[in-house]
Amino acid sequence: MSELSIIEAIRAALVEEMERDPRVMILGMDVGRLGGVFRVTKGLAARFGEQRVADTPLAEASIVGAALGLAIGGMKPVAEIQFLGFTQQAFHQIGPQLARYRFRSRGRYPAHVTIRAPYGGGVRTPEFHADAIESLFVQTPGLKIVAPAFPDDAKGLLLQAIRDPDPVLYLEPQRLYRRIRGPVPNGDHPIPFGVSRMVRQGTDLILIAWSAAVHLCLEAAEALARKGASVAVLDLRTLNPLDVDGLVAAVRDCGKALVVHEAPLTGGFGAEIVATLQEEAYGDLDAPILRVGSRDTPYPPGALEDHFLPTVARVVAAAWATLEY
């Protein structure tokens, strides 16, 4: 067991997997000598050479498209997109190409590619750098989506992502990169996709979240506990595959649920969770499942982000409304 930050956990997974498998390589803007704008890949170019930790030109679509070609050619590329917001520049290479290549080639060419991208608000970044656009990828059959919230999950899920034969979009909570540290088991412990994690037990209400919003929920649950409510927190960990059984079981136990995400409310992945639970666990629900998300506006300049993002206060308020329903 080591105490690592999320950045360190991600780096550990990359290093271990590159040592284990010579076909694993990293590509992206500034990932080489600089080690990436967040220094996630710091030291890797020196260790593995600039061939395997390769800086690319400033062109996201070619990073993803080339990663697919590299995979077809026998590599296992881990592509870094500098910020999730800029996956939009590569959008046509992700859903229609990367995610469908196995299907299109009838299994001949699996797209063994991982895309890593930091995202999420709360750190006063310039425009596009915080956009929580994960829900733009949830209707992309073929693409797995991973969003860890803790150092151990960050490492274990990344190990799994790099090995997974399907393309994986691996979302990194930039707000938490260095803010939290936690125990990470040493050695090779990949974490299977599609298994959510109960990060706080409770009996009255379950808060459902992923990535940085999990920590918001933990704070809110703590605040609610002080007022006497027993509130559980479920960390989804992967959006696709979605742990439908885990969700249904959790709701069955509590009867009430609330989804919290950083993305704007309308069209966010919270809607899918509500729709799924409403279909799969209707009889067990004692109240409507509310959603707390960001406002339905563009991500505002940093000074205003606290009005845009979900806050502990908003989560607590929605939780009370649900508890009192």
Next chain:
Amino acid sequence: MSELSIIEAIRAALVEEMERDPRVMILGMDVGRLGGVFRVTKGLAARFGEQRVADTPLAEASIVGAALGLAIGGMKPVAEIQFLGFTQQAFHQIGPQLARYRFRSRGRYPAHVTIRAPYGGGVRTPEFHADAIESLFVQTPGLKIVAPAFPDDAKGLLLQAIRDPDPVLYLEPQRLYRRIRGPVPNGDHPIPFGVSRMVRQGTDLILIAWSAAVHLCLEAAEALARKGASVAVLDLRTLNPLDVDGLVAAVRDCGKALVVHEAPLTGGFGAEIVATLQEEAYGDLDAPILRVGSRDTPYPPGALEDHFLPTVARVVAAAWATLEY
């Protein structure tokens, strides 16, 4: 009143609006001499000149990006993207640019742009040409989304789209282009956004849909009527703004609802409708709101599309399950 096909209705709106307002122009691939791959703009280049009905190079991002620039420069561009699937090539120019330009410029530069794009299945097109990816745009504050299912709406909503000071994504049901004809009022009748339309009355269950799926629902409702169920059909007409009041009122009347869309199930806009209704009309619901969508796979080759797309049989089955709940 004239009897028009959807193609004719769209063309009529374009012609009338171009005659009324010299700033309205059309740009896109093959829209000029050819009149577009579906001949929607047939005859317009001859009538208005190749300056105002301009063929562009094969580059979607520049079509959308240039349309924004044209709007800033005083034009009211209507950009055609040949098939909705190829808006993904322009993705970074739509959500992050077009939809946010008013916000970014603090009102100085509204993005007075309409994007027209045919979409939807059932006509055995090559890959990408049928993809119902409207839900990739529903989490884009600033962008309005319009999806008519009838000739009169096609015309009236397009008139409104071209005049609307916000950017509008106008989705054309390619399967219905020439298949249905209907009465269209002559003259200038724009239809306001955000108002759904009850296209069939019923008391037991309401089917909620947009674009070509509305006709699927009408067929299903007819089949259900033959079995004695009174089923209403609500045509949303616009996804953003969403007619929340209309939805709630409709559910209040029936107590049961079912959402049908051509997009794959998971992450489709159906999820948002369910989540919204569940929140806004929980007390009025007598059964879970099920969703019927396409399968969670890539759009298959034409010969297999009937297994992928929602069918009358699947809608009827889900409707019975709801009615019998």
Next chain:
Amino acid sequence: MIEDVRRPGQPAEIRLLDYDGSLLGAAPMGVEKARQAMRLMLLSRATDERFIKLQRMGRVGIYGPVHGQEASVIGSAMALSPARDWMVPASREHLAMHLHGLPLATLYAAYLGRIDHTAVPAGVRLLPRQQAIGAQLPHATGLAWALKLQRLPGAVMVYFGEGAASEGDFHEAANLAGVIGAPLVMVLINNQYAISTPAHRQSAAPNLAARAIGYGFPGVLVDGNDLFAVHAAATEAVERAVAGQGPTLIECRTYRMGFHNTSDNPREYRADSEVEDAAERDPIDRLRLWLTGEGAWSPQVEAEMVAQVTTEIDAAIAEVNTQARPGAEAIFNHVYAELPSRIEQQRRDTVALNEDG
């Protein structure tokens, strides 16, 4: 101060075989190989005819013919070593794909709705056709990069049209290939049209080969209806790639004689006279003249060869006709390595519905 750079640095269009079949330079192949090329070109044209017919009969959805572009397609593909090199097609390079190892029946299966028989066979270094214009270009760059990283011998040849050359994907793929020094041969088939859009509305550049300069590698412009010019340029480009000298862009200037595809009617946007003019530069006619001059061709040889390729096509179609049509479950195959439970449920439902129906 600002000079019109449109003039200097322009590669001239290279031609080795003139319209009348006479040689303008050294022939890059002997008579035997040229006859083989001729056979492939005839097979290509016969495939066009057959599939247009099948489409008219309702047996095929949409077909885009190669007619007119055969020298570009086949002259380039013949420069590859299928056991060593990779091919990344766009969508109109059927016979290049076949030459590279794809059985005709596999090629045809896609048009005839046999999705589960369309996979490129193991060992054949070929990617599937691409319907998103230009999207294959970064894949090709990545594939060439993979060869270089693993020190594998070989080149990657990627096809695309002059329309595709307008897409951002072209630019990003070419620029990245230059930076990497990837063993990539970019074959731009400029058939003068992207659906109805003529090349001069696609770009104001006097030629597209000159774009290579902006990526730091050579570009060459060839008469795309001249099998020899195409083949010589492609051979040299493949050699450069294999020798570690990096990418090459080859613009083949040709002409799309037919419609864009079976849904298109070119009379809506171009004059018959233009097509008639182009017909005089037909790539097959030109090669026929040369072969005839070499004493290696006659109407009888041609008739035999046409009969042969017809038989080949018949056999391939017959083979496809024996293949079972895919069942409903085919849409769930190869979406993931293993279906997530939610989709597995959808698969079961779909199959059940289908059995009911």
Next chain:
Amino acid sequence: MIEDVRRPGQPAEIRLLDYDGSLLGAAPMGVEKARQAMRLMLLSRATDERFIKLQRMGRVGIYGPVHGQEASVIGSAMALSPARDWMVPASREHLAMHLHGLPLATLYAAYLGRIDHTAVPAGVRLLPRQQAIGAQLPHATGLAWALKLQRLPGAVMVYFGEGAASEGDFHEAANLAGVIGAPLVMVLINNQYAISTPAHRQSAAPNLAARAIGYGFPGVLVDGNDLFAVHAAATEAVERAVAGQGPTLIECRTYRMGFHNTSDNPREYRADSEVEDAAERDPIDRLRLWLTGEGAWSPQVEAEMVAQVTTEIDAAIAEVNTQARPGAEAIFNHVYAELPSRIEQQRRDTVALNEDG
């Protein structure tokens, strides 16, 4: 057959003002205008210093300095007529924006969190800064197209870096501009870095000006630390545009002296010696030498001017400090012309929460 096209057709780097301040050609401006340019360059550098300080004090989020690029930014912008021409900035052209009509206080307001005071004033033909690299390029093409369609006089000048020139947006925008013959001046500020990525890893092309050939319009390469060369090229390009002769690409070769932005530490990826070398080609030093030679400059003049620009900056910041900080409702302003009811509800909730808190 395949020639190395990297040599022919290369525009040479144009320089008019040598490192020692001596003229190599005709000066494109007189002493008065050069002093005005000098003032703007000093103001630019002083703005850098001030905002880096404010960032270190925690009053500004992130700031990207212009240091080293002043001649490129100001020499080009001075070629425009603000009442007629449009400017489309990337993100590092502060003083060009100011010269084009944006009050300093408006520019600074964005850095100091006064979102509602950042709008470009009516009548100023300027677009906002762009944070998505390269995304402004097609907007500029469209804007130039709009001028042409409406037969309005004027040119559009768009800025971007050598990093941005790798994006698909650059290619698509340039190619479309060529086809339209748009009155566009593309100013590529090649400061040798995109964050840590050096220009030679960004593209293998010997220069980026040569890309213009592939779009059918001229490209010119200038010493971007030479105010005169930049200005002369920009002036000619603007004249061409206004005269209906279409687009021009100008590559200004300069050097980013500072960090990419206040979060960056360039020592992690480049040697100090490289920066010291570049400092010898400082654009301000060079102009100072020339102006001194013309008898139009002295340390005293400079000291006065520095004092003056400091006062200007102080005043602008003081003005911003009087502006109210935006309230919570600011995030809902200008999302739509009129808020849909669902979002109007969110607005009310947000404002209420804020009043409670």
